Amino acid sequence: MTLGIDWALPRAILREYNELWIVVITYLSAAVMTSVLTYFFLMLTARLAQEMLFDLRNRMFVHTQKLSVEFHERYTAGRVIARQTSDLESIGELLAGGLNELVIGGMFMFFTAIALLILDPVSFLVLLGALIPLALLTRWFQVKTNRGYRKQRVASSRMIQYFVETMTGIRAVKAFRKEKRNEKHFGGLVEDYRKHNAHLIQLFGIYDPGLIMIGNMTVAVVLLVGGFRVLDGSLGIGVLTASILYARRFFDPMEEIAIFYNSYQSAASALEKISGVLEEEPSVPEPSNPVPFENAKGKVRFEGVQFQYSTGPVVLKKFDLEIPSGQTIALVGTTGAGKSTLAKLISRFYDPSLGRVTIDDIDVREVANKDLRREVVMVTQEAYLFSGTVAENIQLGRPGASLEDVMAAAKAVGAHEFITRLPDGYDTDVNKRGGRVSAGQRQLISFARAFLANPAVLILDEATSSLDIPSERMVQRGLKTLLAGRTAVIIAHRLSTVSIADRVLVMEHGEIIEDDSPTTLAAGDGKFARLYKAWRDSLV
Ligand SMILES: Nc1ncnc2c1ncn2[C@@H]1O[C@H](COP(=O)(O)OP(=O)(O)O)[C@@H](O)[C@H]1O
């Protein structure tokens, strides 16, 4: 540039064009080189960004899935979704748009400053002086937005969480006519989010013009200082022109960098949330040296077990129980007595805080997860079906099972009839129109799944509660087949199931208060006898 003005231009005026050509060609080739290099650089950063995002997304999924039931009961689905969607997206935005801007901008500023230093050290000093207000302004912006983005993340997460919860509980919402109230609450959350965003935009609205002002003032000072030096002849006009251009261009990437910085702050708060999840450890860790566990007999023992949920009081206090292998237990008791907790401890969804739970005298904490899942199966009221066909859903019980085995399992629990009546029989997609199955049918499918799994220990936690009386009768017949030859714990709220049990346990406040055969208990005068009489009377 200086060469162009101070050396080539005067010659060109004298009609000697060679020097001008040299300068122009050098300039042009530099421009082409810049474009080509920028292209490769962009490709590279974009690939890197996409890979990082892909990796983070996968790690989030794998990790959240690996975490224990304890985490999921505490950290709702809505919050997990917020992490996986809006938080990851804000990181994606940063990686996609911002990163290369920062590198290009930073390099651009660095080399511009170096060029200016070589060209005119005095102007360089002026530029250096401008960095002080720049740093102050940036620091202010950083502190303010840091706080702002944290609040914005929380607000965004609350919004998503509420949305997810409302939609998953839509039946309850409708049943209790909660739409109006929800509308208002959600409106409030959206308003909150909007307010935080507006505040952030406001901050940026101060920062950005501030940058422009600092840039312009720097140029003005360079011009002023340079102007005096040109006047007293110590500076060429070309050098001054170039200096001014350099000083101006030095600030060009500032706006991009500010935008980058903004999305950086947003992504940093998002990353904070995400790493919070990634740092969670499964509360029921895999044993490092699992004990071999195959062909279990299914003897279950609780030895001095104490247990409480992280948020609640002690549910079990020094609990002892032995279930011999092959026995069918009916567990009854008032709501909140701790029946499901017992089931979750046998399945090792949670670990006791004191004492131990054993199967065949092996602590369940020493058994590899996959072995335990094979030998202990719990069927709950929810009877969740995955998207896919009915056959696939039953097959989950034993991956690789043949269709004959699947059908045999369905027949054993009495599910075969209704399945053959579905539009595509066993190939009916449970999530497609027409393939929708009722809650009772879902339970039958999950029984078939459990039957196919053929575990040593089977737990049914109110698993027949959404069946009507005729379906329940049907299941009862299937249940006999399902329970034969294995240890079973049936948590039942209808006493009809109790008759097939070898032994009844009545639970109250985390303790077993009655323990005997159903006939003995029914003939006695304890709590079970009273419950049983009331139930029999209700049938008449
Ligand atoms: N995920 C949980 N977090 C905190 N407390 C829980 C949780 N699940 C159950 N509880 C509490 O533990 C106690 C026993 O619950 P539970 O075993 O589900 O009873 P039941 O199945 O007999 O109705 C209750 O007081 C209940 O409030």
Ligand SMILES: [Mg+2]
């Ligand atoms: Mg329960």
